[in-house]
Amino acid sequence: MSQAHPSSRHVVVIGGGISGLAAAHRLLEGGARVTLLEGSARLGGKLHSGEIAGVPVDLGAESMLARRPEAVELARAVGLDDRLQPPATATARIWSRGGLRPMPTGHMMGVPGDLAPLAASGVLSEEGVARVARDAELPRTEVGDDVAIGEYVAGRMGREVVDRLVEPLLGGVYAGDPYRISMRAAVPQLFEIARSHRSLIEGVRELQARAAARPAAAGPVFMGIDGGIGTLPVAVADAVRAAGGEIRTNARVTGLDRRPDGWTVVLGERTLTADAVVAATPAPHTARLLAPHAPAAAAGLASVEYASMALVTMAFRRPDVEGLLHGSGFLVPPVDGRKIKASTFSGNKWGWNAAGDPDLFVLRTSIGRFGEEEDLGREDAELVAMSLKDLGDAVGLAAAPVESVVTRWDGGLPQYPVGHLSRVARIREDVARLSGLRVCGAAYDGVGIPACVSSGRRAADELLVTLTPGAEGQGGE
Template sequence: MNRLNQIAIIGGGIAGLAAAHYAKVAGAHVTLFEAQDRLGGKIKTIYRDGFTLETGPDGYMARKPTLTTLITDLGLEDQLVRSKTGTSYIYVRQQLRQMPEGSVMGIPTKFWPMVKTDLFTWRGKFRAGLDLVIPRVYKGEDISLNRFFRTRLGSEVVDTMIEPLLSGIYNGTLDDMSIESTFPQFITIEQKTRSLILGMKALTPPVQAGVKPSETGKFLSIDQGLGALVEGLRPSIDRLVLNTYVKSVRPHEITLADGTVEQFDGIILATSPNMLGPLLGLPEAERLSSLKRTSSLTVLAAFDESEVEALDGTGYVIAKSEGNALTACSWMHKKWPHMAPQGKALIRMYIGSEYVSPLLHEDDDTIASFALRELRRIQKVGTPLFTKVERHVQTMPQYEVGHKQDVRAFEEALSKWDGVEACGAILHGVGLPDCVDSAKQAVNNLNLKQGVMV
């Protein structure tokens, strides 16, 4: 094809916006349809009284390079900031306790910190040590994270450290989550070294001489907030159609809710997974649309810094055994100093999924008051300057056992439709870089310009 292609993108979250960018780079004319009145999807940055409030994701894993490359391509590299670090905590047995030094995603990699920690009983420590001799758990068929980690490290380490850390990423439970689709790297480690502890220890890089812990944060963001990324991607869209639902998609053709039919050379679906089935009518798409998704509530509270108990670090996770409605708390002014003015503090609280449903339809003040009561069970805080509540309703796809096979079946079915591709969090990862990766792949699959790949 030697002419510019007319490309339609359905969905204006990070995947759709990244797809628009890569399509534009490849020489396409881009039309983007979004059902809501704004772009960004889960990304939403609010500025208030000198605070930068991220009501959705606040950053991304620095080790995944695609998003950093995209930010650089947009000319925003001078706005990149790295998260600060400090002591990591887990709230268990009614106390904030330090996470053992050397633990990676809840897996211990150093002997003495594990021996000395008060997070676990001696029985729990001994059971975790059996990882060094236990045979491989993964046998070539998908299993849950719960089965994998409890077999390798025992229930105490899972309940106290691994479950609060890992399940929070997907806002789900280890019982449901697929090892193949969520953390396949643990399969690779187990197959290579058999022991997770030995395998993770081998992968952990040594601390560089002269580098302070505060300079080695694992996350990146933009100092103006991730909303700046959304605005940086907006010019890639030639024609933006907001507040508009797409009713159905067929090869090279979309039908809008009002019956209007439009033709395109290529179509990229970057929509919510619950729309894939209705849009395509494929059984494999219906399967993805029917998969479990969870809701969440995020509450941000701004304070004078003197009103917040001074603790080192950037926050903590909370063991389910504590019966607290919060799953985690981030001290955003310490994790991302650019988010709060000097002398102010910004705390972000995450309400656990089992508490979300009865709270979703309450007013913001009721939800914020509830979250603050739960927070005060753990740490001392005064009266907030203001609060902000964000509801994420049915937005987090659950990668349950067998998810990889469901995605493969969907992609095989869609490959038979000329000029139609899909991307987004339902497929190969829920993180921002994962969504950007899938968007780039979707554009490449369309072969927008003969001989040109982005």
Template sequence: MSATRVAVVGGGLSGLAAAHRLRRLLGPDAGITVVEQADRLGGKLRTVEVAGVAYDVGAEAFLHRRPEAADLVAELGLADRVVHPTKAAASVHAAGDTRPIPPRTLMGVPGSVDTVRGVLSPEGLRRVAAEPDLPPIRLAGADVPVGALLRERFGPEVDARLVGPLLGGVYAGRTDVLGLRATMPQLAAALDAGAGSLLAAAASAVPPPPPPGVTRPPVFGTLSDGLSTLVARLAQASGAAIRLGLPVRALTRLDRGWRLEIGSAAAPEHLDVDGVVLAVPAPAARRLLADVAPAASRRYAEVELASMAVVALALPPGTALPERSGVLLAEGERDADGVPFTAKAFTFSSRKWAHLAGGPVLVRGSVGRHGETHLLQRDDDELVAAVRDDLRRLTGVTAEPIDTAVTRWGGGLPQYGVGHLDLVRGIEDAVAEVPGLAVAGATLHGVGLPACVATGHAAAARVAAHVLGPVRRVRGLDPWPA
């Protein structure tokens, strides 16, 4: 019998995790091909050299408490390179002032009035204290916009000063668009269980403080030489044939298997395989599924995207930064003279990560929320100048950079709108009806690294089960041991 052949469309983290898991499931003789339209692997993981230092200008860390990414790092032999943030606290700039982000909130939703006493006005605190006296929240299975629910229950300040900046940092989105169930599932679950108020729901979802003398395990981790190390190790361990710079133009179902049309329209080539994992952004998935899974294609078309840019600044060694890991900016924030800020967040990387301290002082500014494409319609020099000016007005830092890097993520962040979970269920149900096909990626179950790895692994398991089915029936074999 001929060797099994599978294709993974998309060379980001989800696709590479799928390719690696396919190798474990299908064994050393399977032919695995990863086809990536860009000229590099990694998707939103990108490490560049800034002033001679390896610096992540896409995703900068993974949630260490969720196992998928941490386990994969360990499986690939990279556990000794994992580092964790320092104890420097994050802050938020809202209502003209910069304050520490209060502890023991759920993405900014307080579990008690005392938690947010240093962030809200007296009127804002009064609204939070009075929230449990409002009629109980009854979602009855429905989804709601985060912003509308927060303002109805707490007034405007919790949304504007806390939740909006935090969700804007994760999704580059706005709370009026983002849905509660996909972005705050723990809060939604507590409300479904009968919490009744947002205050009670958040209090039940936030873990209790550790006992005296007990230190909680770190929440986040990254790799000391950059997350592109994970990309390279995944590609190597998968043993896949990597095809870069080649768009997949069409996906056709054959009598037995699949045909991919790849390359230029003038001179396309064809790749025939037994199974396919699609690990691509929503617009590409919509196009490729239009004929083979039209219901899934229509659902992908409903996903909105946000664009953003990361401006990396390497400042001279010894440049003084605030004693914080970074600062999030509330939407629409202006300085004392009424001049708006361009950036939505700054990460003081040399404060946040001990392995980046001691050399050039590294800062990254993030620009762009959903609907803010006008802020990105500047050339790189203009964007650097705007971010430097924001940094000056926020912190007083005026040092001339010794190096800069601008990285643009056009349409890089899917928006988890109201009803997103139903949308994803519709995609996965439609794809499940098509043998030998699976989908993965940040569009589905989370934009963080662990969620992307999980979708890649699930897609690989589905495709492997399909292509191994005939082998098991004919030979009585089990899958290659995982």
């Protein structure tokens, strides 16, 4: 990545999560001068690496979708190509109806395209499988402009498949309620199937057959990074600095003021002038910044709801867990009333994690769903005890961990209710009326890492088009 010319236009990026870092990286590639401001002491947002008992771990997101290219491309661009790793195992199970059961194959976000593996898995009752099969007989259901995925699938296939398969899979991404989440925004391929096919089973089967015929389908679905996904924002930040960008942490932006030729960014008693601004902050903060300038966009952003969650990471002596922990982990349908919603066996899933200390085994659990967050107010020790209780019931784990770490993500996951894409379109339309301003982040086009990288790049590309190449920048302190 070439360094920005000293006379380049100055762009301030507000927010040092992966979206803001991706925007800064792209802006520098386009020749802008960049200052990135992060309100906390740490870059990376929900991408955060740490240690437990001396073993490196991810304390936030742990993998990225590899079938969508943006995040992998960014990792390679900042020198992480030789550290990209697929999971050592991706064999997950579902703790359903009193037992750990294999994840049935042939589904799309829990919506089955093949009834045989679904029936064989035991995830659903015989009555539940029979209800799913009725989808093939029902007349087509119109979806309109959007529909809640749970509502639509339950109408076609019954609530059991939603509660025991769709919810745990979708909940792992959004920690949300499938009966509220937009199918068009969260699973657009399924929405297109619903629009074009009479039967969901038939549509999912056709789509998977086409996907399997493509060469790219042979590659890994997900990818990790040796040392943790949390190393990605660190590497992007290093690349931004190497290209001449400036990054400031503990620099919380409290306001934006318009100028005839740009913007004034307010940081408490200090200010920074810029030709353009990218707001890569969570929706509530962005709403406060935009309220004086784009009230309709601010109102839309203020309406975005968030789910909170906690990750409980534990290290065990390997002999204490030998023979108990198989595959990459398991998901938990909330309908069974358990406290945890998932557990990841990091010591099995990631080769780099297993190599951290051969005598230790690391796993983690997640707690908290949208609207069910009362447990998150408990002490760390209580969350660890809840996790151990469920792990004991699920796999027979009776050992105490050598060390545990609880990471709380308050307001960590934006929710995508029915109509989300229309709301985002209205927000962007209102923001576009303001010269030199764009927004990006998880609240718009997807909560996954590739979607966030894409969102940051889109904001950068749109601003680069509006900035006159080679014009003398006015930004400075």
